[in-house]
Amino acid sequence: MKKFLAVLALFTVVGVAWAVAGKYTNSMGALVVNSGEAIVTHLQPATLQNAESVSAVNTAVTKSIAAAVGQSVQLYAVSARCSAGTAGLTIKDGVAGTTVWTTGAAASTNLTFYTPLSSTAGNGMDVTLAACGTSNTGTLDVQASQF
Numbered sequence: 001m002k003k004f005l006a007v008l009a010l011f012t013v014v015g016v017a018w019a020v021a022g023k024y025t026n027s028m029g030a031l032v033v034n035s036g037e038a039i040v041t042h043l044q045p046a047t048l049q050n051a052e053s054v055s056a057v058n059t060a061v062t063k064s065i066a067a068a069v070g071q072s073v074q075l076y077a078v079s080a081r082c083s084a085g086t087a088g089l090t091i092k093d094g095v096a097g098t099t100v101w102t103t104g105a106a107a108s109t110n111l112t113f114y115t116p117l118s119s120t121a122g123n124g125m126d127v128t129l130a131a132c133g134t135s136n137t138g139t140l141d142v143q144a145s146q147f
Contacts, residue, residue, distance in 0.1 A: 046147030085133030
């Protein structure tokens with residue numbers, strides 16, 4: 001029995017190591033277990049589009065991710081904040097495209113998409129923090145990949 005448990009423990013550790021190394025994952029980076037269920041991971045594949053941008057005073061700040069043929073943008077997380085005042089956040093499918101997500105005005109917003117918010121294949125994505133008000137700046141952090 002002790003040998004069985006030792007082998008099982010070793011197999012479990014080796015199985016996790018293989019998953020981390022890229023085996024047993026699907027194209028989205030999710031770990032696939034024997035039963036067909038998936039465990040969400042936060043591996044960020046392909047071309048990284050991570051950025052932090054700060055606006056000028058009383059100006060909106062936008063992270064535009066240009067379109068690439070046959071690829072879509074996968075948005076994992078957004079953090080937006082105002083030095084003072086409040087502003088809303090808008091996410092568009094395509095640069096200057098269709099609005100797919102908005103928030104109300106707030107001093108700060110933190111969004112994590114456990115299933116990434118995706119643009120249509122061949123479209124880019126715009127993430128915009130509206131102007132925070134007179135004498136205020138806005139900071140926008142975007143975590144995204146393109147593939």
